[in-house]
Amino acid sequence: MFKKVFVWLICKTLPSCREVTELVSHSMETELSWRKKIELKLHLWSCVACNRYLFQLKFMREVFEIQEDKFNRNKKIPTLSADAAERLKDALKSSKFLLLFALMYCF
Amino acid sequence: MNIAETATTKFDATIWVDQHGDFLFAFAFSRVRDEWIAEDLVQDTLLAAMQSRNSFEAKSAERTWLCGILKHKIIDHFRKSSREVELTEEEADMSSYDYMFQSEGVAKGHWTAESKPTVWQENPEEVLEHAEFRGILTHCLGELPERVANCFTLREMDGYESQEICDFLNISPNNFWVMMHRARLHLRRCIDNNWFKKVQH
Structure with a gap:
């Protein structure tokens, strides 16, 4: 019984994964308010999937960064046709x- | 006087095509994802460069200088295709992502079993070694509405700040965040499905 209430409370008070994906993206652009930060931290603390989401957004950022870097060193680029x-x-x-x-x- | 000098000096601008053509084209292509537009942009760049050749200082490398002009041309191109201030219906429509999250029950708003992010084993350096992966990146970006993709490339490839991009594309910060969120949801899902969930590589 206690556990059920606890889970219900968490589900009702913390943002859902859907809202968290937005918060995560937002946090990569700007500083979140302290309230949002806590909500995000608490959610991430308990949710494996959203942790992966955050990790993968950072992964993508790194991919584009490295690609740019490689590109500037002139490796593996599409070329102009004759x-x-x-x-x-x-x-x-x-x-x-x-x-x-x-x-x-x-x- | 300056113009007369430019015209009379026997400078052959076609040499730029041989030396920097591929680089400039690839740079433009990675931003606009269309060969014809990319070629047009390179042409505009070289023509503009010919006319302002006198202002070029040997301090910076020729390629860096040309690339700088090209960047401006690309932003002009984005600006032209981004006249309206508000998000279009297509850009604002987040309902196409509904299927990723559960629609009812205690777990409402949580990931559905098949949309849940999987573990990504390889690291960014490794995946970029595969031509197929690089193709997937371009393909996934191409699936987004044009302005959303432009927004994303300006931010993640060119590293512009949010405010600068809002000015380029004439959008509000709020709409910028919506577009970035949208781009990320889509790209992550697309890369996951097309690369990491397929085990053959």
């Missing part, structure tokens, strides 16, 4: 002529 490179070069060349024409027109 066609696309030609198109770009053409655009640059023709823009030069345009610039010359513009100049001739101005003076």
Whole structure:
């Protein structure tokens, strides 16, 4: 009986997993109010799944960070097709002529 | 006078395409996830770079300088596609995530058995070694509404602060949080389903 009341109390007073996913995401952007912080801590203390959720959001943040870092060191990147490179070069060349024409027109 | 000098010096901008084309394209592609838009953005960048070549100081690397211009072009592109202030119905709709949580009973609002986050064994360095995993990341981001995905990449790839992103996309902080929450719920689930729950790798 006591246990049931205890579980009921916890379920009713603490935020649900659904609300906690929002709090977790929020906490990665800004400082939470002390009340929200306590609610979050208490929930995480008792809930394995939401702990994993928090862990995995941090995991994803790290994945994107590392990917950016690798990218900047120029590893494993998608490349421009030969066609696309030609198109770009053409655009640059023709823009030069345009610039010359513009100049001739101005003076 | 400056313009005249630029035009008359025999500088060949096409060399940028060979030297930095792939890098700039990949950078743009990872943000906009569309080859044509990425190519357009690179073209705009190189054209803008040609015109402001005089302002380039040899202090910074050429690539860093070009990448800086490209970043501005990308944000301009996002800004253009983000005219409306409020969230669209599609962006605000959280009901598509209802299925992840129990809808009734004592455990209302708690994870359902099949949506519960599983254990992720590998570490970030390891998973990124797999081309398939990198493909899944792009795929999962592509499933989100465009502005939501843009929001997420600006935050997690480019590391902009919340307030800056709100200014770029013309949204309120509250809507920014909604979009980030949405993006994370979706991405975590998508990565879990497509990678960690499949054991073959």
